[in-house]
Amino acid sequence: MKGVLVHINGGMGKCVLFTAVAKSFKQQYPDQELVVVSGFPEVFLNNRNVDRNFAFNQHGLWRQYYSNDDYDVVAQDPYLHEDWIKGKSRHLIDVWCDLLDVDSLYDRPELFFSGPEVEDLQRMINVDRPLLVVQSTGGSNPGAVSWTRNPPTTELDDFLSKFSDSHYILHLCQPQTPGLKSVNQRMEGMSRRQALCLVYFAQEFVGIDSFGLHTRAANPNAGPSHFFLCLPEVRKRVAYESDAIHYVPLTEEAYSYLESNWAYYATLSRYTLEEAPENCPVPIGVKWFDY
Secondary structure: OOEEEEEEOOOHHHHHHHHHHHHHHHHHOOOOEEEEEEOOHHHHOOOOOOOEEEEOOOOOHHHHHHOOOOEEEEOOOHHHOHHHHOOOOOOHHHHHHHHOOOOOOOOOOOOOOOHHHHHHHHHHOOOOOOEEEEOOOOOOOOOOOOOOOOOOHHHHHHHHHHHOOOOEEEEEEOOOOOOOOOOOEEEEOOOHHHHHHHHHHOOEEEEOOHHHHHHHHHOOOOOOEEEOOOOHHHHHHHOOOOOOEEEOOEOHHHHHHHHOOHHHHHHHHOOOHHHOOOOOOOOOOOOOEOO
């Protein structure tokens, strides 16, 4: 066998997490070619553990790789692995390594940026206070609000107000992203690569999903990060233990509504976040997060 093609469905955060799996693979199979096909090839730029890196729409992939007997194809989704579905206490990195039949040797993702990329970011964002970047929406439709992913805007605003005097608060968003009150600037329309670089290097970060979580974990020198995760059970299996990463806990009242609702567990095991039922189990007026 010449190599392995890994087909990754899902978002940018999932691709960032896979970089830890790729490092374990190349450590154990240095002579095998690792080919990655995903919706976010920007994640794998400058990564020496990935030999070939393609977007889904790259011409000729089927003939050159997918149907080629010299390559194994790993297209299984780690979220459909039995250990994930049944809620076993294993990190998603470990589950994904199982699919490639490799030992899980590394517990953090890796991202690599060039000098010109960092210089470009510094020219774009030049502030006189510590930079706090906030990501308030995620997924394929940043204008949509889902109870599985998006914490209440009022609670995010209240939390960010604590930093209004000490930090320059930049809102990383798309034009359709709902606004936040306690920010100094909206940053719309950045390229994916620029957004990765910004989150990776920001002095402080506030996020709501796996994109920011895995990107911050990839930087061993990252400053404080605060995550408002609406599905706390997911945290146990995708999170990282670090003094710099703080997971804002749910209130007991909010969690009691979640754990008694069938949709919460169906979302964890069956649905993607975008396919979850629209009916939120937590009533209006209940505070979600204890901060």
